Amino acid sequence: MIPRLTIALLILLAGDVSLFSQDPPRNPAAPAPAAERSRPASSGSLKQIIPGHYVYTSTAPGRSAFNSGVIVTSEGGVVLDALDSEAIGRGAREAISSVIKQPVRFLISSTHHDNYTRGNVAYGDVLKIGHENYRTDLLQLLTAARASAEEQTAKLPNQTFRDRLTLYFGGKEIQILYLGRAHTRGDSILFVPQDRIAYLSELFFSEQFPNMAEGYGVSWLRALDAVEALGADIFVPGHGPIPEDPRQTRPGLHRMRQIFVDARDAIQNEIARGATEDQAVAAVKLQQYEKLPTYAGQREIMVRRMYKELTGKLP
Numbered sequence: 001m002i003p004r005l006t007i008a009l010l011i012l013l014a015g016d017v018s019l020f021s022q023d024p025p026r027n028p029a030a031p032a033p034a035a036e037r038s039r040p041a042s043s044g045s046l047k048q049i050i051p052g053h054y055v056y057t058s059t060a061p062g063r064s065a066f067n068s069g070v071i072v073t074s075e076g077g078v079v080l081d082a083l084d085s086e087a088i089g090r091g092a093r094e095a096i097s098s099v100i101k102q103p104v105r106f107l108i109s110s111t112h113h114d115n116y117t118r119g120n121v122a123y124g125d126v127l128k129i130g131h132e133n134y135r136t137d138l139l140q141l142l143t144a145a146r147a148s149a150e151e152q153t154a155k156l157p158n159q160t161f162r163d164r165l166t167l168y169f170g171g172k173e174i175q176i177l178y179l180g181r182a183h184t185r186g187d188s189i190l191f192v193p194q195d196r197i198a199y200l201s202e203l204f205f206s207e208q209f210p211n212m213a214e215g216y217g218v219s220w221l222r223a224l225d226a227v228e229a230l231g232a233d234i235f236v237p238g239h240g241p242i243p244e245d246p247r248q249t250r251p252g253l254h255r256m257r258q259i260f261v262d263a264r265d266a267i268q269n270e271i272a273r274g275a276t277e278d279q280a281v282a283a284v285k286l287q288q289y290e291k292l293p294t295y296a297g298q299r300e301i302m303v304r305r306m307y308k309e310l311t312g313k314l315p
Contacts, residue, residue, distance in 0.1 A: 018132065018160045044088060046070070046095035049246050052172075053197055054100070055236055056092040058083050064208065064293060066115060068092055069190060069199035069236050073170020076105035079126075080190050080199045081238065082119030089122025106167070108176055109157060110188045110201035110238070112138040113214075121154040129165065130157035131178050133186030179203075179223035181216040187223075191230050197246075198232040206240025206252050209295040210259065210302070216314065217306040221260040224253070259289055267306050277307045 044058040054070040069080035070092075077096055082089045093104060107123040109130040110116065117138060120128065130138070135157050142152050167174040175191040183202040190199040203223060205211065210220075227235070235249040236242065242249060263286060270280040284303045289295050308314035 044091045044095065046092070046099050047242075049234065049236065049242065050195065050197065053192070053195060053234075053236075054096075055242060056083075056095060058088045058091075060084075064239055065241070067236065067238055067240075067242075069201075070096060070100070071172065071174060071190065071192060071199075072100050072102055073172050075170035076103045078106045078108065078167070078169070078174055078190070079104055079123070080108045080188075081110055081116045081201055082107060082123055084115045085118045086121045089119030092119070093122060105169070108188055108190060109134060109138075110186075110203075111184055112141060112186060113184070114141075116202070116238075117155055120156075121151070124154055127159065128157040129159045129161070129176065129188075131186040131188050132160040132162055134184075134188065135160050135186075137184065137186055179226045180219050182220040182223040183211065184214050185216075189227065191232060193231075196231065196233040197236065198227060198230055198234070199236040200227065200238060200253075202238040203227065204235055204237035204239075204249075204253055205256055206237035206242070206249070207255075207292065208240050209289055209292040209298050210256060211294065212298055212302040212305050215302070215305060216309055217260050217302055218264060218309045221257065221264065224257045224260070227253070259286070262286060262288070263302055263306055264310070267303060267310055271307070271310060277304060280307050 043060070044056055046054055046056045048054050052072045054072065056068040056070060058066045058068070066083050068083050071078040077100060079092070083092070096102065096104060104123065104126050107120065107126050107128045109120065109128065112134050138156060139152070142155065161176065161178070163178050165176040167176070173193055175193070177189050177191060178187070179189065187201060187203055189201060189203060191197075202211070203220070233250070234246045235253045237249065237252070243252070263284065266284040266286070267280055270283050275283065281300055281303045286299055305314060
């Protein structure tokens with residue numbers, strides 16, 4: 001059962017909310033599905049960004065760092081993204097319990113991809129929230145994988161929203177925002193106005209070339225502009241490092257935004273001269289970013305998807 005809390009939920013803009021009636025939350029001590037148990041554990045660490053705000057970073061050999069945001073209030077914790085496995089999720093919860101000494105009350109999920117949702121099963125005793133597109137896409141993924149009803153219940157959000165959902169919880173206002181299609185169709189971010197900090201999940205790849213496998217680069221650029229308008233001083237990335245001075249995340253966010261600007265402008269130039277998609281891919285090299293991690297695997301994907309988006313051919 002979710003503990004009884006003093007929580008106010010304010011729905012702003014067109015922020016319709018849906019509550020899904022599911023079985024009672026899974027006992028967090030119960031075993032996960034076999035596929036989850038077989039995944040190797042990764043190492044992780046919890047780091048304070050500023051008082052009341054933390055990031056749990058999971059690392060594994062040969063893989064980039066994955067970040068999970070943690071907001072601490074007088075009534076408990078709010079976590080953004082459960083990451084790659086139940087083991088990682090449990091590791092994060094143990095770190096939160098030992099360092100912060102507060103229970104987790106909410107899990108907010110942004111990206112439906114496995115590397116950010118497998119850990120949901122470690123949060124069976126908390127209220128899980130995600131955008132309505134997140135739930136739709138995660139359910140499709142789980143159905144395609146023939147996941148059991150138990151696994152679906154353990155991973156899917158209990159509550160969804162459309163545009164905006166605000167938690168008034170433990171003395172903080174925590175805005176859960178949908179800024180449009182970006183890394184996926186259902187990305188959520190968290191913004192805490194009083195602390196001027198925004199947790200961006202996979203909208204922000206710090207010092208990396210962004211992953212565009214299901215991305216919408218033109219819309220992603222608009223979402224980043226909306227992030228900038230929030231008035232935050234600190235932007236917590238879903239991937240990559242956080243500087244010792246967390247306010248230096250702003251220049252890092254600007255550097256990533258510039259990748260999209262340069263790609264958009266170059267692709268628009270190619271479209272204007274009548275280039276096909278393949279010709280645009282051959283011409284738009286974005287070589288100024290070739291030293292960034294994942295450039296080699298993502299540059300062509302970015303150009304193809306943004307070409308389709310700019311020509312109205314991306315669903």
